[in-house]
Amino acid sequence: MTRISQRGTVAPFYAMDVLAEANRLAAEGKPVLSLAVGQPGARAPEAVRKAAADAAMTARLGYTDALGRLETRQAIVGHYRDRYGIDVPASRIAVTTGSSAGFSLAFLALSEPGGRVAIASPGYPAYRNIIKALSLEAVELPMKDGAFDLNALLAAHAEKPVDILLLASPANPTGAVIGRDALGAIVDACRQAGIAFISDEIYHRLRYTGDDVTALAFGDDAVIVNSFSKYYCMTGWRVGWMVLPEALVRPVERLAQSLYICAPDLSQIAAAHAFACTDAYEAIKQGYEANRALLLERLPKMGITFAAQPDGAFYAWCDVSRHTNDSMDFARRMLAEIHVAATPGADFDLFEGERHMRFSYAGSTEVIAQALDRIEAWL
Template sequence: MSLNEFASRLQNIEPFHVMELAKMAARLEQEGRHIIHMGIGEPDFTAPPAVVAAATQAMADGKMQYTSATGLPQLRAAISDHYRSVYGLEIAPSRIVVTAGASAALVLACAALVEKDAEVLMPDPCYPCNRHFVAAFEGKAKLISSGPEHRFQLSAEMVRAHWTDVTRGVLLASPSNPTGTSILPDELKAIIDEVRARKGFAIVDEIYQGLSYEGAPFSALSLDDDVIVINSFSKYFNMTGWRLGWLVLPERMVAQVEKLAQNLFICASSIAQYAGVACFTPESIAIYEERKAEFKRRRDYIVPALESLGFKVPVTPDGAFYVYADCSALSDDADQLTIDMLNEAGVVLVPGLDFGPFTANTYIRLSYATSMENLQDAVARLRRFFDARKVKSAAA
């Protein structure tokens, strides 16, 4: 094999189009254009003072060595306490594995569970990297069209209908990227029951669970001890670049995942881990809850604003910081529409192309993880953009 020949698995992994749009936007900014970014899902808030102070103190104290592959004991204990205080769940620290972001958690889960040619069911639309994690271990992501009538999520009925002899499990996200919608607890229980009846695995990505705006806090861990839950410090805890996340596993999986973590990652960043402990202080939690309320305020502004522009929002997002909007009344090519909005209005949105074929041409994703001022400016720019298109169309 020469350096010009690559592993065949790369054929199953597509480029991330949101990053391509980000590069286009960067070129326009270099030309002096002012661009409003509502593409990448990254909070505009940063880590609270106590978290930054904890990282600074850890460096000053020389706490920069490797940690256990499963994470600092005090961080695992803090995460366990968090499940108790927020969700009323008793999750033993021994079941928690600290990871280098949620991405590393998904890599470890897929490495442990996905065999060659095994199918994993997931909804279309879904976060593209999730299906690529499956492909990286030579499994096959089986995307199931999940429209607004299903809140863009899998249902128990879909699991029954699409499970085959080569299906091994499901990979879900609640709340979801790109839709901001959650799986209702009764439906999630029914899905897990279907998977258990077939001796499969259920991985639930809960990285946006802290940013749920409706109802009481809920985790899939309350439904089944065997469910595998992914979480992260990136979204609710505003620590995207720190690359820190965690897995909650059944006890019998911990030793196997630890072995994988030792070989693939050694450990998550020690500095990020010491900082992560400070995320759970009452002072930090109070800041996070204020920021969560601000995200909700932005959601409550942007959804009707999009509808006033001609987009349709068939399911109001109940979590995360995304809106998945139907643009079919405005264009039959979401990809080209986002390029035009960038070039002509200076607003970055993401086409459905990244999130699966069924909604690729008719939906766009908007991230409202930016200031209210930016959201209002973006709506004004888009209004002028669509008004100009109407004038051109009438003149033609």
């Protein structure tokens, strides 16, 4: 009999299970509309795709340095200079196989087996699952009034030391944004308490109420994880990056050499061109804003209320307790009966997830409007 380790018993990522079932129904010819997965409906801009096509025909695509192509890292340097007014040397940047590799590398470089990693709840479920798979302990901190509760972190740390805090802003699934003063206070508190801070910034540039703030604005000791997947519409290209404190560069490089070798060469070449496509990306973002406005207007009229203000990303985190206290069953029935896919809140929140659903508005406005029509008639 095959022996399965405890690491292999992580919970499924239900958003991907919903996607698989939606794809199965679509293959049968069912008119499925998806609000389930956080994947942009648009392709990467033409300049990005052309760079990849040209490289596929002319370049010798092979292994790169474990930390990534120098030209890609230099493009990221330019991004921080132009976008945030922050100078980061290319030597502190690691190009990764998506942000998922970045989280694994950060956890491994910053903690020992059994270490404690604090995360917000609700939050991205893969955080919890990666933490478990690496034999670490997830410390889930419920949000307070839709915001991260710094006092809860400090209380958990006083009870038993926390090694790492991982936070996202804008956040998945809530779309909540941590303001400049609050982020500065979090960075400072972690520094004083000896807690390593990982800032998940993969939804930067998808903020609708002000400017993005990077944790780098408060010092060089935070680990930044970012990605070309979301704003840059490159989910399937599997390329992201980290900005590392100087002391972590070599440890992360050593880990990456053995775990991943390098991010895909072709994707790195294409990604270096993404920063020059702002006009195309901002046009796509305008579509998200229109979709967001539709959800804000129509969902409350259906008895589906917003549990957090969706100031960023492309998600609505909604309280559906007027209709159900079983978000898994609600998601299954909605997909089976009206062919609308959305993600059950149980994926994101172990405390109150059964009362919530996450709706992604990353697709076209036409799809969002049709899905809302179906949901309204169904309820």
